Amino acid sequence: MKILSAEQIRAADAFTIEKEGIQSDELMERAGSAIFGWLNSQLNGSPVTLHIFCGTGNNGGDGLVVARHLLEHGYQIQVYIVNYSDKRSADFLINLDRLKDRKVWPEVIKEESALPVIPEGDIVLDAIFGTGLNREPEPWVCKLMQSLNKSKALVVSIDVPSGMFLERHSDPKQVVHAHYVLTFQHPKLPFFLPSSGRFCEQWVALDIGLHQEFIDSLDTAYELIGFREVRPLYRFRKKFSHKGTYGHALIVGGSHGKMGAVILSSEACLRSGSGLVTAFVPGCGYNPLQSALPEVMVMTGKDESELTEIRMPFTPSAVGIGMGMGTSKASIAAFRAFLESNTSPLVVDADGLNAISKDRSLLKLMPPGTVLTPHPGELERLIGPWKDDFEKLEMARKFVGEHHCLLVIKGAHTMVVSGTKGYVNSTGNPGMATAGSGDVLTGVITGLLSQGYLPEEAALMGVYIHGRAGDLCLDSQSMESSIASDITAHIGAAFREFYTEDSDEKEREVRE
Numbered sequence: 019m020k021i022l023s024a025e026q027i028r029a030a031d032a033f034t035i036e037k038e039g040i041q042s043d044e045l046m047e048r049a050g051s052a053i054f055g056w057l058n059s060q061l062n063g064s065p066v067t068l069h070i071f072c073g074t075g076n077n078g079g080d081g082l083v084v085a086r087h088l089l090e091h092g093y094q095i096q097v098y099i100v101n102y103s104d105k106r107s108a109d110f111l112i113n114l115d116r117l118k119d120r121k122v123w124p125e126v127i128k129e130e131s132a133l134p135v136i137p138e139g140d141i142v143l144d145a146i147f148g149t150g151l152n153r154e155p156e157p158w159v160c161k162l163m164q165s166l167n168k169s170k171a172l173v174v175s176i177d178v179p180s181g182m183f184l185e186r187h188s189d190p191k192q193v194v195h196a197h198y199v200l201t202f203q204h205p206k207l208p209f210f211l212p213s214s215g216r217f218c219e220q221w222v223a224l225d226i227g228l229h230q231e232f233i234d235s236l237d238t239a240y241e242l243i244g245f246r247e248v249r250p251l252y253r254f255r256k257k258f259s260h261k262g263t264y265g266h267a268l269i270v271g272g273s274h275g276k277m278g279a280v281i282l283s284s285e286a287c288l289r290s291g292s293g294l295v296t297a298f299v300p301g302c303g304y305n306p307l308q309s310a311l312p313e314v315m316v317m318t319g320k321d322e323s324e325l326t327e328i329r330m331p332f333t334p335s336a337v338g339i340g341m342g343m344g345t346s347k348a349s350i351a352a353f354r355a356f357l358e359s360n361t362s363p364l365v366v367d368a369d370g371l372n373a374i375s376k377d378r379s380l381l382k383l384m385p386p387g388t389v390l391t392p393h394p395g396e397l398e399r400l401i402g403p404w405k406d407d408f409e410k411l412e413m414a415r416k417f418v419g420e421h422h423c424l425l426v427i428k429g430a431h432t433m434v435v436s437g438t439k440g441y442v443n444s445t446g447n448p449g450m451a452t453a454g455s456g457d458v459l460t461g462v463i464t465g466l467l468s469q470g471y472l473p474e475e476a477a478l479m480g481v482y483i484h485g486r487a488g489d490l491c492l493d494s495q496s497m498e499s500s501i502a503s504d505i506t507a508h509i510g511a512a513f514r515e516f517y518t519e520d521s522d523e524k525e526r527e528v529r530e
């Protein structure tokens with residue numbers, strides 16, 4: 019699903035209004051009705067009081083439409099106008115009149131007004147600012163937003179938490195902290211970023227019928243990746259295929275005490291469909307690997323406890339490297355020698371990334387399309403410190419352009435940066451924040467590359483499958499008890515969803 023910029027949202031609104039020959043207040047009516055419909059389905063006529071805070075632009079106008087519908091359905095409402103500007107949008111005024119016609123006179127909150135008291139258990143509807151926010155709110159408006167955050171009410175924001183910029187960092191003290199965000203048509207980028215995502219605990223996208231062809235024609239910088247986006251990438255296995263059809267992957271890493279990382283990656287690589295998997299490890303890895311994974315072939319270097327050489331007596335169809343490898347001088351030298359001779363599609367993780375951070379000349383040796391899978395700490399060592407998430411994404415994009423690679427930035431919403439685009443993953447849960455989870459991801463992506471998936475396809479599908487497998491773990495585990503090998507154990511079930519009978523059903527569900 020595309021993630022639109024504020025400007026693209028405005029263009030989509032305007033195009034829809036023109037193309038359908040409707041008035042802009044009709045689109046606002048649709049938007050407000052969609053919000054009301056969702057609220058009504060949850061509240062079911064309950065006698066709770068809703069405090070509706072409306073700004074003076076179109077987001078505030080939405081709030082006024084919702085207020086009218088709530089009133090007409092017998093809900094108890096209290097409407098406030100947050101008077102941060104003397105300018106009122108035309109559709110705000112139309113809807114203010116419609117409310118006044120129904121004998122509702124909102125309370126106007128100005129700089130000098132006392133802050134309203136919100137009793138515990140009430141609901142706050144936040145329609146102060148929407149996507150039109152273009153400067154920081156004034157201090158008194160921030161104070162009001164903070165008082166809403168401190169209240170014990172359930173906070174529901176319309177479109178975006180007020181004060182949240184779509185394309186730049188927002189100060190947490192200047193943003194409404196929403197329990198729910200009811201957003202129009204498409205989710206917004208800050209919902210998925212670590213610093214701002216915590217201000218929208220849950221979001222729901224409501225269809226307001228924006229013109230689909232126009233949206234399809236937009237080139238967006240970001241996209242949300244779910245079942246619908248990944249399923250078309252999936253390649254069904256052919257009847258007359260054999261294990262050679264699906265490649266021979268090489269997993270390289272390990273050191274004394276860190277052999278588990280290679281075991282986890284190798285198994286995940288096999289479980290993701292690579293025809294053959296060979297692991298290359300130091301001598302001490304021979305027995306554990308052979309015992310843990312009879313399906314995996316094992317080759318060892320000369321040294322017992324660390325990699326001092328990496329031999330490749332065959333040309334792998336893909337290589338995953340770096341897990342548990344250590345960053346001793348000898349291992350980095352072995353890594354360099356490997357990169358100098360390797361031409362196979364490559365995934366670099368963990369100590370492979372740390373080696374690159376220590377010696378950036380290694381970057382030039384990677385084949386184009388190499389997939390780097392850093393967690394935030396590794397990313398910082400790779401691209402340098404950033405001041406906020408937006409700068410981080412810009413720096414990541416620049417890095418990807420300069421080095422012709424892909425970045426898989428691991429996190430609650432893992433982001434794949436490929437070319438000029440960022441792809442936000444939608445699967446996964448906090449139970450996956452556990453030792454070895456990243457090793458499994460490297461194995462999955464390597465396994466997909468090994469079968470001939472292109473780097474971008476392998477990265478997107480790998481991240482999705484990994485997260486989905488983590489979600490499926492929760493059928494039998496808790497978030498606390500899930501461990502990396504549980505994720506691997508559910509890779510099969512995650513793949514199965516691509517071709518079982520209910521996958522069409524699932525796709526429909528996602529679409530609805």
Ligand SMILES: NC(=O)C1=CN([C@@H]2O[C@H](COP(=O)(O)OP(=O)(O)OC[C@H]3O[C@@H](n4cnc5c(N)ncnc54)[C@H](O)[C@@H]3O)[C@@H](O)[C@H]2O)[C@@H](O)CC1
Nearest residue numbers: 031046049075076077147148149150151152153154155177
């Ligand atoms: N354009 C449309 O046709 C539709 C817009 N919709 C709603 O409209 C919202 C966007 O509305 P607007 O563009 O009117 O903007 P907002 O309602 O988000 O903001 C209000 C206005 O205040 C001004 N402003 C911005 N930052 C400010 C600040 N810090 N302090 C004081 N004033 C500030 C701007 O002029 C802005 O237009 C969306 O989020 C959505 O809720 C929906 O009704 C759907 C249809």
Ligand SMILES: [K+]
Nearest residue numbers: 144147178180
């Ligand atoms: K809002």
